[in-house]
């Protein structure tokens with residue numbers, strides 16, 4: 001006899017141009033975990049989870065449960081609730097459609113899957129806001145994880161915490177997700193830091209359902225860490241006064257409502273999806289980025305609404321109501337001139353994560 005449940009987490013695109021670290025959109029590519037928990041495992045010795053995996057990232061993802069991001073996050077949640085280890089003889093099969101390191105929120109999805117895995121295994125029934133606290137202890141910008149958890153077009157901020165809570169939320173990642181010893185047994189030493197309550201806050205914006213997302217996905221990986229390293233450590237006073245921050249704030253304020261309007265207005269949205277905070281710096285890592293975003297416009301490509309870098313890149317996200325193939329194939333030509341090959345998909349904006357218990 002066994003208990004079986006499935007966890008399904010969508011891909012996400014963060015930023016949508018001006019909303020750096022603020023907005024995210026959940027998209028119809030999924031990370032799916034099928035979890036089997038034996039109800040009466042052999043009594044003899046403890047057996048750690050057995051991981052199997054198919055799909056995107058299969059050639060690089062660790063199958064050791066003490067090294068894999070999803071299971072390490074699940075163990076973090078369990079240990080914060082005084083549960084020292086996974087149930088014995090657990091089997092977790094992952095089927096993944098979200099490419100790694102492309103700006104489609106693969107790590108955010110893996111973190112949310114881990115939080116939901118811990119929550120469901122231990123039947124903790126934590127509310128969404130508390131699940132988000134745990135996710136934010138691992139992935140410290142809220143845009144991807146919030147959209148992956150709650151779904152849709154979402155804006156989020158991190159609450160200003162008091163000194164004690166700020167310290168608790170800023171512990172090094174190595175303490176949240178320690179390197180477990182290779183001969184991991186029952187005794188892990190002291191428990192990891194429990195997240196303060198109410199770190200992340202969010203709101204779901206409206207979304208006009210005729211708008212689809214064309215993901216133009218270069219065939220190379222770019223880690224978020226590397227794409228954050230190229231951002232300036234300090235923005236100048238001139239940048240903050242006008243050129244950068246006001247430019248982005250003006251556009252973001254318009255964008256959050258413009259994407260809910262029917263029919264969507266391409267002139268308004270194309271301009272509102274421009275950015276000066278992160279994309280100009282990331283072009284050094286993504287050959288063809290400015291050429292694609294400047295040359296594919298509503299005037300040249302009817303149906304296009306706006307175009308931006310997806311998350312930390314290298315994927316380009318085009319929001320459109322039609323003309324998908326022309327948008328993607330013209331982007332392909334521009335990228336090819338720079339020596340970059342791409343794949344593309346038309347994605348829907350979807351709901352958030354789901355956990356489905358199978359009747360046993």
Ligand SMILES: Nc1ncnc2c1ncn2[C@@H]1O[C@H](COP(=O)(O)OP(=O)(O)OP(=O)(O)O)[C@@H](O)[C@H]1O
Nearest residue numbers: 069100101102103104105106107110223224311312
């Ligand atoms: N399903 C998964 N299982 C385990 N680890 C994963 C999984 N998906 C992603 N990861 C880890 O996350 C890394 C990619 O994270 P990274 O933040 O660099 O990019 P991304 O999340 O795909 O893009 P972005 O944050 O810009 O949307 C992978 O190299 C891998 O280490």
Ligand SMILES: N[C@@H](CCO)C(=O)O
Nearest residue numbers: 014020021224311312
């Ligand atoms: N807001 C993040 C998203 C990537 O995880 C960034 O652009 O770096």
